[in-house]
Amino acid sequence: MIQDIEINPKVCNGKPVIAGTRVPVSVVLDHLSNGASVDDIQGKYPELSTEQVLAAIRYCRDVIDHTELETV
Secondary structure (H helix, E strand, O other): OHHHEEOOOOOHHHOOEEOOOOOEHHHHHHHHHOOOOHHHHHHHOOOOOHHHHHHHHHHHHHHHHOOOOOOO
8 A cells, every 4th residue: 555655855865665664666667677576575574564565566557557758
């Protein structure tokens, strides 16, 4: 869920992070894009639940869905 993501200017320079952690959404996505599984990510960041890892993906989907692009 989107409440699993926080944006706070005092945490990681305002980058979106997994709520209650200092793990940026971008780090989770980097691992996933490099072929890591949810289990792999939890091995590196044991404080993350499966739901939190999946929330990072949903957050990106929501950002993309609410981004307007101009045709050039």
